Amino acid sequence: AKESGRGRICTFTADMNRNVVERMRLLSRVRLAFDRQAFTLHYQPQVATADGRVRGFEALVRWTDAELGPVSPDRFIPVCEDSGLIIPLGLWVLETACIEAVGLACRGAGEVTMSVNMSAVQLAQHDFVPRVLEVLARTGLPPHRLELEITESQMIGSLDAAIGKLNALRQAGIQIALDDFGTGYSSLTYLRTLPINTLKLDKAFIDDVHRRADARGLVSSISRIAHDLNRSVVAEGVEEAGQWEVLSLMGCDLIQGYFVSRPLPADRIDAFLASWEDRRPR
Numbered sequence: 001a002k003e004s005g006r007g008r009i010c011t012f013t014a015d016m017n018r019n020v021v022e023r024m025r026l027l028s029r030v031r032l033a034f035d036r037q038a039f040t041l042h043y044q045p046q047v048a049t050a051d052g053r054v055r056g057f058e059a060l061v062r063w064t065d066a067e068l069g070p071v072s073p074d075r076f077i078p079v080c081e082d083s084g085l086i087i088p089l090g091l092w093v094l095e096t097a098c099i100e101a102v103g104l105a106c107r108g109a110g111e112v113t114m115s116v117n118m119s120a121v122q123l124a125q126h127d128f129v130p131r132v133l134e135v136l137a138r139t140g141l142p143p144h145r146l147e148l149e150i151t152e153s154q155m156i157g158s159l160d161a162a163i164g165k166l167n168a169l170r171q172a173g174i175q176i177a178l179d180d181f182g183t184g185y186s187s188l189t190y191l192r193t194l195p196i197n198t199l200k201l202d203k204a205f206i207d208d209v210h211r212r213a214d215a216r217g218l219v220s221s222i223s224r225i226a227h228d229l230n231r232s233v234v235a236e237g238v239e240e241a242g243q244w245e246v247l248s249l250m251g252c253d254l255i256q257g258y259f260v261s262r263p264l265p266a267d268r269i270d271a272f273l274a275s276w277e278d279r280r281p282r
């Protein structure tokens with residue numbers, strides 16, 4: 001028993017070392033990528049179930065490394081958070097997305113919203129609010145067209161401080177969305193106490209919604225609660241037409257997912273908008 005116990009510890013530390021080495025390699029590549037401005041943004045449309053119109057886009061960061069190939073943000077964002085690189089990277093994402101939103105309006109896309117993911121590390125910065133306001137001033141994006149996406153896991157520890165900052169952003173006219181709703185622990189409390197406009201229902205809730213009555217029940221209950229609290233509801237990860245119909249009936253206000261479009265590079269947005277106009281469900 002002693003032997004196998006020791007063996008397990010050895011494997012565990014070996015795994016840990018591999019992990020540390022892997023993360024250090026990733027970090028050095030990420031740093032290089034940031035210095036060389038190798039990150040890009042893709043934009044995924046969000047459309048209204050009521051009339052199929054595009055109401056906005058979510059900005060999602062992309063990176064293809066020469067050595068590692070395409071790396072998912074799920075992998076490199078945590079490394080950026082641990083190293084602090086998320087602060088300049090997050091600022092770049094915010095500014096680039098705001099510039100894109102201003103450009104979209106100029107090209108006739110109308111009053112679309114730009115949604116930008118915020119890391120807990122960014123939100124925790126003491127000057128988070130003035131930084132965001134500075135970017136709006138610099139880019140000329142009207143505050144009501146910016147939506148910041150936060151997750152409930154970011155609230156752990158400093159709930160009061162976070163609420164204070166979110167309130168300040170709301171007062172400036174910026175919209176706040178609670179991302180990945182339903183994947184954490186105290187979702188309903190957060191839904192009520194956080195000053196948010198929008199709730200984004202995680203894909204996990206959406207996957208079975210056209211096949212299972214219990215999944216539908218959950219979505220319609222959450223939608224009803226959200227609407228009672230004056231929040232709008234976005235369904236994430238919608239991949240099929242059948243889901244759209246059900247989600248529309250269940251009270252979801254907006255749809256985001258491959259069914260409408262994959263996240264697109266900036267230069268493909270105009271073509272998407274033109275083609276969507278012809279095929280949107282009405």
Ligand code: C2E
Binds near residue numbers: 073236
């Ligand atoms: P998220 O914010 O929940 O973003 C939604 C993810 O689902 C995106 O993955 C998107 O490409 C993917 N997705 C959208 N529709 C569908 C669908 O119909 N089916 C499936 N299977 N997937 C769909 P992505 O782009 O790989 O991003 C992963 C996560 O990385 C994001 O999850 C977000 O937490 C984080 N992230 C991405 N960009 C940024 C950023 O600029 N800043 C920060 N802090 N985090 C980011």
Ligand code: CA
Binds near residue numbers: 058117149179
């Ligand atoms: Ca998001």
Ligand code: CA
Binds near residue numbers: 180
């Ligand atoms: Ca999400």
Ligand code: CA
Binds near residue numbers: 180
């Ligand atoms: Ca997610």
